[in-house]
Amino acid sequence: MEEARGSLEVLNKVFDNMFLKSSIFRNRDALRHDYIPNHLPHRENEIKYVGEVVAPLLLHNKASNLFIYGKPGTGKTAVIRFVFNALSKKANELRANIKCVLVNSRLEGSEYRILASISRQIGLSIPFTGLATAEVFRRIVNHIKANNLYLLVALDEIDVIVKKEGENLLYELSRINENFSSHRVSFIGISNEITFKQILDPRILSTLSEEELVFKPYSSDELFDILMERAREAFHNGVCDPSVIRYIAALSASEHGDARRALDLLRVSAETAERGGKREITVECVQEALRKIERDQVNEVIRTLPIQSKVLLISILKNLRNPSAQHTSGEIYTEYRSLVTNLGLESLTDRRLSSLLNELESAGIISSKIVNMGRYGRTKKYSLSVPQAHIVEALKEGDLLNGLLE
DNA sequence: CGTCCACAGGAATGACGGGCGG
DNA sequence: CCGCCCGTCATTCCTGTGGACG
Numbered sequence: 001m002e003e004a005r006g007s008l009e010v011l012n013k014v015f016d017n018m019f020l021k022s023s024i025f026r027n028r029d030a031l032r033h034d035y036i037p038n039h040l041p042h043r044e045n046e047i048k049y050v051g052e053v054v055a056p057l058l059l060h061n062k063a064s065n066l067f068i069y070g071k072p073g074t075g076k077t078a079v080i081r082f083v084f085n086a087l088s089k090k091a092n093e094l095r096a097n098i099k100c101v102l103v104n105s106r107l108e109g110s111e112y113r114i115l116a117s118i119s120r121q122i123g124l125s126i127p128f129t130g131l132a133t134a135e136v137f138r139r140i141v142n143h144i145k146a147n148n149l150y151l152l153v154a155l156d157e158i159d160v161i162v163k164k165e166g167e168n169l170l171y172e173l174s175r176i177n178e179n180f181s182s183h184r185v186s187f188i189g190i191s192n193e194i195t196f197k198q199i200l201d202p203r204i205l206s207t208l209s210e211e212e213l214v215f216k217p218y219s220s221d222e223l224f225d226i227l228m229e230r231a232r233e234a235f236h237n238g239v240c241d242p243s244v245i246r247y248i249a250a251l252s253a254s255e256h257g258d259a260r261r262a263l264d265l266l267r268v269s270a271e272t273a274e275r276g277g278k279r280e281i282t283v284e285c286v287q288e289a290l291r292k293i294e295r296d297q298v299n300e301v302i303r304t305l306p307i308q309s310k311v312l313l314i315s316i317l318k319n320l321r322n323p324s325a326q327h328t329s330g331e332i333y334t335e336y337r338s339l340v341t342n343l344g345l346e347s348l349t350d351r352r353l354s355s356l357l358n359e360l361e362s363a364g365i366i367s368s369k370i371v372n373m374g375r376y377g378r379t380k381k382y383s384l385s386v387p388q389a390h391i392v393e394a395l396k397e398g399d400l401l402n403g404l405l406e
Numbered sequence: 407c408g409t410c411c412a413c414a415g416g417a418a419t420g421a422c423g424g425g426c427g428g
Numbered sequence: 429c430c431g432c433c434c435g436t437c438a439t440t441c442c443t444g445t446g447g448a449c450g
Contacts (some may be wrong), residue, residue: 112435130425132434329413352439354414370414374448377412 030233031267041225062183070215073258105161111169154188159196174207217257223249302394
């Protein structure tokens with residue numbers, strides 16, 4: 001009882017703290033990546049270009065389809081969000097019947113779910129399973145007809161879904177206007193890979209890519225401007241010295257030029273300072289934040305891994321600790337099998353393990369390279385791409401796998 | 407110069423949860 | 429309610445392959 005009251009007091013204090021003024025943050029949301037600032041530094045030209053492409057929609061005329069290329073964190077999605085916001089607002093004023101829809105193909109994961117997401121955003125609810133993809137497509141067409149809609153659809157990270165499931169969806173979408181007597185649907189395709197153009201059917205490319213726009217990575221100076229602008233909104237005066245922003249900008253530019261990750265780093269640095277009871281963000285906060293971001297990423301990925309993948313990951317760790325091992329697929333499969341029977345779990349096939357290894361690799365936990373040993377076959381060799389201690393720590397967290405790592 | 411290893415990875419298959427029309 | 433169709437995920441089957449060895 002005594003203890004319970006103590007816990008309650010602690011909890012109440014945590015809740016009360018939410019209402020206290022932070023000594024660091026003025027507006028925490030300004031650093032989230034779905035936050036749309038009213039100014040996007042160094043993307044004025046891109047915004048203007050996209051604006052010019054979509055503007056005819058306001059008169060219910062045909063807008064050219066647009067394809068956008070650029071590395072992660074170069075502002076592609078931010079620019080689209082920005083333009084969509086403004087376009088929707090203007091469309092309301094003008095009583096134009098325009099709907100703007102943004103779908104992340106990678107997050108949706110399949111053609112069906114992409115279509116379902118588009119449906120939902122135009123106010124048409126679709127069951128999450130059970131229907132044929134073609135049926136969802138048909139319902140969207142009917143909904144557009146019935147409500148006399150004009151649609152602007154942005155397909156983010158479209159390269160991912162095409163690689164996974166082929167060009168079927170893009171082909172169908174590129175012909176969707178044949179269902180209407182006038183032009184109703186325009187597209188903006190967004191791809192992280194410039195080379196995407198080369199794998200796409202030229203017929204699809206020519207309809208979907210009437211206009212083209214490439215986003216270059218931000219330089220250190222540009223990142224500085226972006227961070228400064230957001231910092232002004234996010235922090236109280238004097239909390240964040242420009243020299244610290246300069247440091248984050250330089251670090252991010254040399255590593256990836258990714259504005260989203262730079263903003264994350266700034267936010268986590270600020271949180272670090274706040275937790276440490278400091279009144280301003282220091283370079284040490286940034287360095288600690290760097291470590292924390294990596295740790296958290298690894299932790300999050302591993303924590304949510306299915307049990308079989310965790311066992312597989314332990315097999316890899318064990319194999320890597322064995323000094324005489326070659327770290328090949330075969331060795332890891334063998335290690336896995338002995339481990340999995342000990343645990344009383346069902347053993348997966350090598351083929352399945354190979355897929356799981358690929359998933360671990362694309363999650364950034366491990367990396368592999370194909371190795372030819374001639375007479376002795378052809379395999380992959382694996383290594384960790386994050387510190388081993390982070391993985392061990394994440395695996396141990398409240399799990400039944402304790403003790404397996406000797 | 408052909409063989410053959412040790413796998414990779416594409417394609418087919420099965421199991422399952424779910425919607426639809428009748 | 430039934431029989432049918434669908435997408436999704438895990439599994440199985442099977443073909444393909446770069447290059448050291450003999």
